[in-house]
Amino acid sequence: MTHPLEELREAALAEISAAPNEQTLEAARVRYLGRNGSISAWSERMKSLSKEEKPIVGKLLNQARSAVTAALEETQEKLRAAKEARALAELDISLPGTPNEIGSLHPLTQMLDRGIAIFRRMGFALAEGPDVEDEWHCFDALNTPPDHPARAEQDTFYLPDNRLLRTHTSTVQIRTMEAAPPPIRVIAPGAAFRRDEVDATHSAQFHQIEGLYVDKRVSVADLKGTLEFFLRELFGPETGVRFRPHYFPFTEPSFEIDVKSKTLKSGEAWIEVCGCGMVHPAVFEEVNRARGDAAYDPEKWTGFAFGLGMDRLAMILFDIPDIRLFAQNDLRFLRQFA
Numbered sequence: 001m002t003h004p005l006e007e008l009r010e011a012a013l014a015e016i017s018a019a020p021n022e023q024t025l026e027a028a029r030v031r032y033l034g035r036n037g038s039i040s041a042w043s044e045r046m047k048s049l050s051k052e053e054k055p056i057v058g059k060l061l062n063q064a065r066s067a068v069t070a071a072l073e074e075t076q077e078k079l080r081a082a083k084e085a086r087a088l089a090e091l092d093i094s095l096p097g098t099p100n101e102i103g104s105l106h107p108l109t110q111m112l113d114r115g116i117a118i119f120r121r122m123g124f125a126l127a128e129g130p131d132v133e134d135e136w137h138c139f140d141a142l143n144t145p146p147d148h149p150a151r152a153e154q155d156t157f158y159l160p161d162n163r164l165l166r167t168h169t170s171t172v173q174i175r176t177m178e179a180a181p182p183p184i185r186v187i188a189p190g191a192a193f194r195r196d197e198v199d200a201t202h203s204a205q206f207h208q209i210e211g212l213y214v215d216k217r218v219s220v221a222d223l224k225g226t227l228e229f230f231l232r233e234l235f236g237p238e239t240g241v242r243f244r245p246h247y248f249p250f251t252e253p254s255f256e257i258d259v260k261s262k263t264l265k266s267g268e269a270w271i272e273v274c275g276c277g278m279v280h281p282a283v284f285e286e287v288n289r290a291r292g293d294a295a296y297d298p299e300k301w302t303g304f305a306f307g308l309g310m311d312r313l314a315m316i317l318f319d320i321p322d323i324r325l326f327a328q329n330d331l332r333f334l335r336q337f338a
């Protein structure tokens with residue numbers, strides 16, 4: 001004859017192994033092993049049993065408990081594995097993933113970064129100034145008199161209060177010298193603005209790297225060496241670099257620089273990329289006047305300055321046919337530089 005506890009155990013084991021899901025399994029656990037469960041009830045009942053019965057029932061009770069506990073664990077594990085297998089079966093790992101659109105730097109930013117890196121290797125520090133300027137920083141301090149054509153309204157964007165959008169980054173030469181005595185060795189990358197007729201090579205906004213180097217006995221040879229090194233780092237050691245005499249009010253002598261390189265699409269053509277020259281003594285004098293001292297004594301200090309056209313350099317380097325592409329935000333264009 002089987003003991004009721006054994007029957008209870010067998011019923012529990014059958015129910016547990018047939019449990020279709022975790023909820024049914026948990027219900028079975030509560031029913032048999034929970035505080036008010038039917039197996040647990042036998043512990044209570046033990047107290048009222050006779051001395052002879054106690055060890056027999058005690059043993060059966062322990063067996064029932066451990067068998068049911070083991071069965072619960074086993075079934076639990078089986079259900080968990082089955083659930084995982086189902087989830088995996090529903091997952092199509094051959095589906096394409098959700099693409100993550102990663103941005104990249106604008107080609108002009110890349111060009112400026114390259115340029116800055118080369119000048120930093122030569123010891124140039126970074127300087128900056130505002131896009132919205134006054135006439136003094138943009139013209140007067142740069143030895144450009146009121147009747148100069150650059151100051152006319154058809155060339156320059158004026159604001160109602162007579163301030164203007166700087167027409168070149170040379171303004172930062174003045175701001176740098178106002179702020180600190182010589183020696184100076186800075187570059188100032190940034191935007192410049194002119195009321196040009198917009199076409200494939202002219203844009204109302206363009207970008208320059210301005211350079212200013214003031215020290216004792218700085219000569220045209222230093223200017224030439226610095227800019228030749230820069231351009232050959234950028235375009236390769238075989239690059240032709242040509243200095244043409246030119247005129248700027250704030251430098252004397254002044255030059256324009258052309259480059260040509262067989263490795264470039266432009267091939268045999270000379271392309272103008274830079275204006276430069278030796279800082280005009282009148283610029284030093286005006287800075288002294290503004291500073292109220294004689295820090296920039298033109299008898300003691302000399303310097304060179306340059307303004308590199310960065311849009312032009314980027315167009316040459318990356319073979320870009322139209323300057324307007326830089327500002328149109330066309331992803332088909334921008335993605336080519338990602």
Ligand code: PHE
Pocket residue numbers: 167168169170248251254274275276277305306307
């Ligand atoms: N500011 C001049 C321009 O924009 C370039 C230049 C800079 C020339 C410094 C000489 C010295 O054309």
